[in-house]
Every structure is written in structure tokens, then in C-alpha cells.
Amino acid sequence: MTDLAEVAAPEAHPPMAHVRKVAMWVFLGSECIFFGSLLSTFLLYRTKTLDGPGAEEIFNIPFTSASSFILLMSSLTMVLAHHAHERRDSRATRIWLIGTALLGATFLAGQVFEFTEFVQEGLKISTSPFASSFYVLTGFHGAHVAVGVLMLTAMAFMSASGRLNDSEGMNVELVGLYWHFVDVVWIVLFTVVYLLQV
Amino acid sequence: MATVAEPVTIKSPGPPGVWGWLTTVDHKRIGILYGWSALFFFIVGGLEALLIRLQLVGPNQELLSADAYNQLFTMHGTTMVFLAVMPIAAAFANYFLPLMIGARDVAFPRLNAFSYWLFLFGGIFMYSSFFLGGAPDGGWFGYAPLSIEIPEVVRMDFWALGLLTLGVSSIGSSANFIATILTMRAPGMTLLRMPVFVWMMLVVSFLLIFSLPTVTVGLFQVLFDRNFGTLFYAADAGADPLLWQHLFWLFGHPEVYVLILPAMGIVSEVIPVFSRKPLFGYSFVVFAGVAIGFMGFGVWSHHMFTSGMGPVAESGFAVATMMIAVPTGIKIFNWLGTIWGGQLRLTTAMLFALGFIGMFTIGGLSGVLHSIVPSDSQQHDTYFVVAHFHYVLFGGSILGSLAGLYYWFPKMTGRLLNERIGKWHFWLTLIGFNLTFAPMHFLGLIGQPRRTYRYPEGVGLDFWNLAATVGAFVIAVSVLFLIYNIVVSRRNGEIAGRDPWDARTVEWLTASPPAEHNFDEIPIVTARDDLWERKYTIDDNGYPVARENPNIPALKEPDELGEIHMPSASYYPALTALGVVIAMFGLAYLPVGFAAVGVGAMVMAWGIFGWSMEPVAKDHAGHGDEEHDGD
Numbered sequence: 017m018t019d020l021a022e023v024a025a026p027e028a029h030p031p032m033a034h035v036r037k038v039a040m041w042v043f044l045g046s047e048c049i050f051f052g053s054l055l056s057t058f059l060l061y062r063t064k065t066l067d068g069p070g071a072e073e074i075f076n077i078p079f080t081s082a083s084s085f086i087l088l089m090s091s092l093t094m095v096l097a098h099h100a101h102e103r104r105d106s107r108a109t110r111i112w113l114i115g116t117a118l119l120g121a122t123f124l125a126g127q128v129f130e131f132t133e134f135v136q137e138g139l140k141i142s143t144s145p146f147a148s149s150f151y152v153l154t155g156f157h158g159a160h161v162a163v164g165v166l167m168l169t170a171m172a173f174m175s176a177s178g179r180l181n182d183s184e185g186m187n188v189e190l191v192g193l194y195w196h197f198v199d200v201v202w203i204v205l206f207t208v209v210y211l212l213q214v
Numbered sequence: 215m216a217t218v219a220e221p222v223t224i225k226s227p228g229p230p231g232v233w234g235w236l237t238t239v240d241h242k243r244i245g246i247l248y249g250w251s252a253l254f255f256f257i258v259g260g261l262e263a264l265l266i267r268l269q270l271v272g273p274n275q276e277l278l279s280a281d282a283y284n285q286l287f288t289m290h291g292t293t294m295v296f297l298a299v300m301p302i303a304a305a306f307a308n309y310f311l312p313l314m315i316g317a318r319d320v321a322f323p324r325l326n327a328f329s330y331w332l333f334l335f336g337g338i339f340m341y342s343s344f345f346l347g348g349a350p351d352g353g354w355f356g357y358a359p360l361s362i363e364i365p366e367v368v369r370m371d372f373w374a375l376g377l378l379t380l381g382v383s384s385i386g387s388s389a390n391f392i393a394t395i396l397t398m399r400a401p402g403m404t405l406l407r408m409p410v411f412v413w414m415m416l417v418v419s420f421l422l423i424f425s426l427p428t429v430t431v432g433l434f435q436v437l438f439d440r441n442f443g444t445l446f447y448a449a450d451a452g453a454d455p456l457l458w459q460h461l462f463w464l465f466g467h468p469e470v471y472v473l474i475l476p477a478m479g480i481v482s483e484v485i486p487v488f489s490r491k492p493l494f495g496y497s498f499v500v501f502a503g504v505a506i507g508f509m510g511f512g513v514w515s516h517h518m519f520t521s522g523m524g525p526v527a528e529s530g531f532a533v534a535t536m537m538i539a540v541p542t543g544i545k546i547f548n549w550l551g552t553i554w555g556g557q558l559r560l561t562t563a564m565l566f567a568l569g570f571i572g573m574f575t576i577g578g579l580s581g582v583l584h585s586i587v588p589s590d591s592q593q594h595d596t597y598f599v600v601a602h603f604h605y606v607l608f609g610g611s612i613l614g615s616l617a618g619l620y621y622w623f624p625k626m627t628g629r630l631l632n633e634r635i636g637k638w639h640f641w642l643t644l645i646g647f648n649l650t651f652a653p654m655h656f657l658g659l660i661g662q663p664r665r666t667y668r669y670p671e672g673v674g675l676d677f678w679n680l681a682a683t684v685g686a687f688v689i690a691v692s693v694l695f696l697i698y699n700i701v702v703s704r705r706n707g708e709i710a711g712r713d714p715w716d717a718r719t720v721e722w723l724t725a726s727p728p729a730e731h732n733f734d735e736i737p738i739v740t741a742r743d744d745l746w747e748r749k750y751t752i753d754d755n756g757y758p759v760a761r762e763n764p765n766i767p768a769l770k771e772p773d774e775l776g777e778i779h780m781p782s783a784s785y786y787p788a789l790t791a792l793g794v795v796i797a798m799f800g801l802a803y804l805p806v807g808f809a810a811v812g813v814g815a816m817v818m819a820w821g822i823f824g825w826s827m828e829p830v831a832k833d834h835a836g837h838g839d840e841e842h843d844g845d
Binding site for chain 1: 555
């Protein structure tokens with residue numbers, strides 16, 4: 017009835033790296049709907065600017081393009097970190113992890129700068145439904161980047177003290193999945209929220 | 215039946231005492247914790263219902279103020295959905311899902327514990343509002359912009375923060391269940407050999423994963439509107455109040471299936487066992503469940519037929535709503551087909567399962583009425599709707615869960631629940647339930663509005679309201695029978711043995727209650743009803759005949775076991791959950807609460823740090839466990 021040759025030995029626990037990857041993908045699926053709902057809200061309110069500035073008056077496309085480029089490059093360094101980790105080259109892993117975290121932090125700094133500019137130009141979170149939905153959407157994305165930066169930094173420290181272990185605690189591949197996801201979300205946000213509105 | 219010498223002593227595995235329970239990562243103990251907590255909140259929600267019914271016992275009652283009434287119906291709905299029915303399903307899923315697929319535990323035992331503590335603390339957090347100036351009073355659906363008014367009164371902050379907490383808990387356990395089901399099945403346990411209950415929990419987990427984020431976004435928007443001056447629901451600023459309804463019901467309707475599918479899974483286990491027949495049309499039942507999962511995302515706007523969406527949207531959602539009755543009907547006919555020609559044993563579990571089929575069908579039929587837009591517009595916000603969803607939620611989810619309790623209690627405790635008290639419990643429940651909710655159909659059609667704390671004399675509402683209140687107290691008496699039965703049978707119930715019902719699935723292959731490691735040897739599964747196939751073969755006429763040598767491995771003594779690595783106990787999940795809730799208290803009282811937010815964040819950080827750094831199993835590093843992913 018059953019081809020027992022196909023199945024694993026009864027006592028074998030499935031490799032935890034694989035199990036955790038399944039859970040991570042499921043979590044990211046959930047995150048898609050989360051950002052989708054925030055984005056829908058933004059699209060509903062994009063023209064509701066009241067007396068405050070609208071997208072065309074406020075967005076600084078060259079600046080945000082530059083910070084978007086920085087975030088995209090961090091995906092490349094993340095891949096390099098993962099690759100180095102696969103080669104068991106822990107020094108290169110650390111360098112690329114730190115590099116990724118620094119690029120992420122640079123993006124965050126850009127966002128802080130951008131928000132400050134917008135507020136000075138009269139776009140506060142309570143100015144209009146457009147402003148509320150813009151700040152909450154991009155703010156939640158920024159929070160995700162910040163969590164990613166924390167995880168990358170923690171992993172670099174763990175790698176330095178030799179505690180980076182594929183089957184336990186954090187692992188480069190999982191954080192990589194998360195990081196790439198956050199980048200992909202930004203590609204959508206930058207296109208829909210910035211480029212299509214000006 | 216298999217006769218194997220069984221040990222007669224029943225011992226509960228795991229370290230004793232409060233600390234043992236607080237730090238447990240054993241899925242069975244977490245399941246029991248979920249069960250007790252759900253029972254507690256079910257009783258609290260039931261007491262709220264009794265107060266509501268007392269207020270409505272006659273015209274112009276003075277028992278409750280309008281304000282108290284608003285708090286009670288809000289907390290009754292919120293409690294029953296999020297703190298009673300969902301956790302009952304979580305209790306059974308935690309306890310039995312790994313056992314039914316032949317695993318030693320869930321994929322992430324500590325995440326599992328974290329989900330439980332977050333649920334418990336979140337529930338306590340919401341209830342603490344009763345002592346802090348009043349409970350949430352905006353309905354379980356918390357319609358904006360009503361919910362963002364009066365930001366100085368923090369009631370709806372408690373509601374929104376509490377639901378966010380419970381949402382994180384549900385996302386955690388859903389990801390956990392999905393990973394467990396997809397990767398940790400015993401050898402030979404292919405997807406289409408899995409028990410239907412496991413299948414339904416898989417569908418439920420995906421429903422939660424994809425539906426919770428929308429309400430999460432809505433809850434954040436309400437919180438920000440209330441506390442940070444955003445304008446998501448400020449109608450005078452051009453904001454669209456319907457946004458909340460879409461975000462809420464896009465979660466809220468899949469949530470309906472989250473509540474009913476576990477019960478459908480349970481009766482799909484119970485009915486075959488007590489009919490001594492395999493489930494009729496197993497694949498149809500499974501795929502109907504999957505279809506319900508998909509279609510459940512396409513019907514949410516039938517909650518909004520009176521909001522003026524226009525004829526196109528209304529027709530589309532009306533048709534989708536009618537369509538979803540089809541897979542539901544398929545399941546009902548499959549259960550009937552299983553019963554047909556079976557050798558029925560009318561145990562209490564079977565009675566509850568049969569009650570489920572009948573009552574759920576009535577609720578399903580009144581549900582189809584709501585898909586007809588003109589009819590729904592008349593019934594909207596009347597007691598007819600209350601009657602409908604209590605037939606599917608009480609008549610469906612609760613009766614199904616009680617079937618599961620009577621069926622699985624012996625596996626969890628080693629002792630059977632008393633059948634005589636059980637039958638009293640069943641009949642009182644059935645009579646009380648119908649006496650309470652059947653009259654609400656009439657009340658609704660006469661025109662009694664929901665969520666209204668008084669009605670005038672002489673408009674034809676007196677008699678049926680009195681009947682409903684009497685019925686509610688009959689239900690209350692039936693719950694006393696249940697509690698008495700649990701308390702008595704835990705101590706003195708008949709010893710169950712491994713397989714008291716002559717059951718079909720592998721959870722009955724191990725001891726009752728199972729040892730911490732579940733199975734001495736992981737079973738190798740060769741058939742859909744694996745345990746049944748181990749015990750029975752089929753004669754020429756298709757009737758089951760007991761095998762001479764049933765393939766039931768003997769239970770081993772502890773010293774006969776090889777080394778089995780189980781995850782170590784950990785207090786970090788409970789600590790992290792505690793940190794979350796401290797932060798929630800702070801967020802409810804911004805800006806003065808910032809200090810508490812800071813303290814909570816530090817406790818959380820301590821918990822997460824300890825969690826990531828501690829080895830999973832103290833003597834063994836190879837078996838990995840999960841991390842906290844920073845979500």
C-alpha cells in the first residue's frame with residue numbers, strides 16, 4: 017500500500033531550517049495582506065488633501081529615488097552575506113551583514129530626513145487623510161526596515177561570538193527572506209505611492 | 215477489539231506545580247491551558263448573556279443602564295468569538311493535531327507557549343477595563359467612526375489593543391500549525407490520509423494568516439485616529455467610514471469560517487467512529503472545506519448590504535454568498551451518508567455531533583436568506599440576524615466542540631466523562647438553546663432591533679422575549695451539568711484505556727493521557743483510517759472483521775525507551791507575552807503611559823533575547839527550534 021522506501025526513517029525530525037522557512041513564508045504571506053490593506057487605504061485617500069500639500073507639491077522624486085536605490089543595493093549585499101555564509105566564511109558573512117544593516121540604516125535616515133522636510137512644508141500626520149495614510153503606510157514600512165536592521169546587527173554579533181547556528185536561533189537565510197520581502201514591498205510602494213502620484 | 219494489557223494508573227506527564235505549567239512547552243499541556251481558559255471565558259461571556267437576557271425579559275426593564283448594556287453586548291460578542299470559541303478550537307488543535315499526524319510536538323513549541331500566554335494576557339487586559347472606567351462599548355465589530363469618538367474615554371483603546379494582541383497570538387499559532395502539518399507528519403501520513411480535523415485546522419490557519427492583517431490595519435487606524443490625530447475615519451475631512459467596514463468584514467467573514475470549520479472537523483471525526491463506517495466521501499469533505507476557505511474571502515460585503523454599495527456589488531456578493539452554501543451542503547450530505555446504514559452508538563459525543571448537524575443546518579438556511587439582498591435589508595440589525603448567527607455559532611461551533619470534548623476527554627485525562635450526566639447535559643443544552651434562539655427569528659421578523667436595551671410594552675415582543683430568557687437560564691443549568699461532569703469525571707470517571715471508542719485515527723494508539731513524547735515509536739501510517747486498518751479487515755460482504763493479530767504496539771515502560779529529545783521548558787515565552795501586555799496598558803493611557811510602554815518593551819526585549827539565546831533542549835543541540843522573528 018505504501019511505498020515505505022519513499023518515507024523517512026520514523027524517528028527523523030524534519031530539518032528545522034526547512035520547517036522554519038515554511039513558517040517564514042507563511043508569515044510573509046500575512047505581511048503581504050498587511051501592506052496591501054495599508055496601500056488600499058492610501059489609494060482611497062490619495063486625493064483627499066484638504067488644504068494641505070498634495071503628492072505633486074511635496075514629493076522629492078530624485079531624493080527618494082536615491083534612497084530607494086540604496087535599499088535595493090542592500091538586497092545585493094544580503095545575497096552576498098548569504099552566499100558567504102553558505103561557504104562558511106564567517107568573516108565575509110559579518111562584513112556583508114554589517115554592510116546590509118548600514119545600507120538599511122541609511123535608507124531609514126533618508127526617511128527621517130524626508131519626513132522632517134514634509135512636516136516643515138506643512139504636511140503633518142493630521143493635515144489630511146492623504147497625509148495620514150501616507151505617513152502610516154511608509155512609517156510601517158520603515159518600522160519593518162528598522163526591525164530588519166536590528167536582526168542583521170544581532171546576527172553579525174552572534175556570528176562574531178560563534179553562536180550563529182543554522183538550526184537554532186536566527187539564521188541568515190530567514191533574515192534574508194525577510195529583508196528581500198521588505199525590499200520588494202518598497203519597490204511597490206515607491207512605484208505606487210511616489211511615481212504614480214506625481 | 216484489541217486487547218492489550220494496559221496500565222491502570224493514570225499519571226499526568228510533565229513537572230507539577232504552577233511553575234511547571236507556566237514554563238511548559240508541551241503541546242498537550244498548552245492545549246489543556248487553552249481549554250480551561252476558554253471554559254472560563256465562556257462562562258464569563260455566558261454570564262454577560264444572562265444579564266442581557268434579564269434586561270430584555272419584559273418591556274421597559276430597569277436592571278441595566280443603556281451604558282452598561284452597551285458594554286455587556288460588546289464584551290459578550292468579543293468574548294465569545296475571540297476568547298471562547300477560537301481558543302476551544304485552539305485547545306483541541308494544540309492537543310490533538312500533533313497526535314493525529316503522529317508527531318512528537320508542534321514545530322515551534324516555545325512560539326506555541328507564547329501564543330497561549332499572549333491570548334490569556336490579552337483577554338485579561340481587555341477585561342481589566344471593567345475596573346478601569348468601563349469596558350469597550352462599541353460592539354464586537356467596533357464600527358468607525360463611532361469607535362473613534364470620545365478619545366478621552368479609553369474603552370475602545372482597550373478593545374483595539376486587546377484585539378491586536380489576540381491577533382498576534384493567532385498569527386503565531388497559525389504559522390505554527392501550518393509548519394507542523396506541512397513538515398512534521400509521520401511516515402506514510404500523506405496529505406489525503408490526514409484526519410479531517412487536521413485538514414480543517416490547516417484551512418483555518420490559512421484563513422487567519424490572510425484575514426487578520428486587514429483588521430490589524432483597521433485597528434491601527436482607529437488607534438491612531440484616537441491617539442495621534444490621524445484622519446482615517448474623520449468624515450468631515452472627507453474620510454470614508456465604509457473603509458472600516460470593508461477592512462473589518464474582510465477579516466470578519468473569514469473569521470466566521472475560522473469559528474465553524476474546526477467544529478466541522480470534529481464531527482467528521484466523531485460521526486464515523488460512532489457509526490462504525492469510514493467517512494462518506496472523505497475527499498469531498500476535505501475539498502469542500504478548502505473551497506469554503508477560498509470562497510470565504512469573497513463574501514464579506516453581505517454584512518454591508520444596507521450601506522449603499524450599489525446594485526452591481528450587491529448582486530456579486532449575493533451570488534457568492536449563495537454559492538458558499540454549496541460546499542457547506544456537500545459536507546452535511548456526507549455526514550448523513552456516513553450515518554446511513556451505520557451501526558450507530560448514541561453516546562453523548564455522537565448526540566452532540568447529530569445535534570450539530572441539525573442546528574447548523576437551520577442556521578445555514580437562515581444564512582441563505584441573508585444572501586437575498588431585499589430580504590436582508592429587512593432583517594438587517596434585527597434579532598433575526600442574532601438568531602441566525604447563534605444557530606451557527608452555538609448550534610454549530612459550540613455543539614461541535616462539546617462533541618469533541620466528550621470524544622477526546624478520555625484521551626486527555628485517561629477517564630471517560632459520565633455518560634448519564636452527559637445525556638442530561640446534551641438534552642438540556644439542546645432544549646435551552648432552541649428555546650433561547652428560535653424565538654429570536656420571530657422577534658426579528660416582528661422588528662425588534664439588535665443592541666437596543668429596552669422595548670416598549672404592547673408591540674408584540676413580550677412573550678417571545680420571556681421565552682428566550684427562560685431558555686438562556688436552561689442553557690446556564692446545562693453548563694452547570696457540564697462543569698459538574700468535568701469535575702467529577704476527572705477524579706472518579708471510568709478508566710478509559712487507550713482506545714475506549716474503538717476509534718479510527720492514530721491519536722488513540724498511544725496511552726491516555728499520552729506521555730510527554732506522545733508515541734513510544736512514531737507510527738508508520740499505511741491507510742487513511744490507520745488505527746482502524748490495524749484492528750479490522752473487511753469480509754466478503756464489506757463488513758468489518760476484527761483482525762486476529764491487530765497491529766497495536768505495546769506501550770513501553772520508561773526504562774525501555776531509547777533517548778527521546780523533547781524541548782526543554784522555558785519561561786521566556788510567558789515573560790515576552792507579559793512585556794507585550796505591560797506595553798499595551800501603557801498605550802491605552804498615552805501620553806502618560808509612555809513609561810509603561812518603555813517598561814513593557816524592556817521586558818519584551820529581555821524575553822526575546824533569552825529566548826533566542828537559550829538552547830532548545832539542554833543536552834542536545836542538533837534538534838533546532840524556532841526563533842522570534844521580530845514580528
